[in-house]
Amino acid sequence: MNARAGTPELEGFLPLGQAALYILLALAGEERHGYGIMLEAARQSRGKYKPGPGTLYDNLRKLIDQGMIEESRRASPTEDPRRRYYRITAFGRRVLAADVERLEAVVREAKARLRPPSARTI
């Protein structure tokens, strides 16, 4: 899928920052509350990136303002009532897809350059 083709309006949002990327990735699968996003970001980064609540909610506010995520529902009666759930919007999904495509290009380029000289084709 070429998410960037014919969508110049996405360019202004790229590249995504580290926090925004992990938040969108965490919400790409299912809706989550703040603590769930923190845990999922830590899991996806294999423990290398653990945003605190201050960082998380600052970025959530920005992403909500940009229309990439939205609040979905309040906590169920069995949960802590202070929890709120967030989900990715269709626009957020497109921005995430465009950034993943950008990262794929970076990885391709990096792999080509880091290959041992003997393996390179001239």
Add this chain to the structure above:
Amino acid sequence: MRPFYGALVHLHPPPFRREFGEQMLSIFEEMAADRRAAASLCVDAVISLARQWLLRSGLWKVLAAIALAGLPFAAIPFGAPRVRSWAIASGSGLQPSIEDLVKITLTTFGLISIILAATVSWARAVSNRRRASCHWSYVQSRSATAGFRPSKT
């Protein structure tokens, strides 16, 4: 450590605190059993406090403008400057003193900085409006294909 974290959350700007304060406390209570995690959450809250007040609330612009506007008064020793403008100095044939030159230079610098801060602020507001409009046109185009028209409010 819960009261300390609660105080840090309470010190955040009201809009941020109203929207996310309770959720931050909920996460803290979830993680507070681990003392190291609780300490790192307190550090995160201190950084968040500085970020929200200094960067997100726009307070830095006010502080920078006040600091720059006050520079001329702080730089010149008490009682030394005489009130003379360029016009008076040139009209009466007097040469402006070094103190006057310093004062004029710093005042000009302060004014330029204030204008610059205002321009940057305006440019960011325009950029944010453009981004929001991009998102809105995307939502409208998607909604048109889906067969309904969303309200902007």
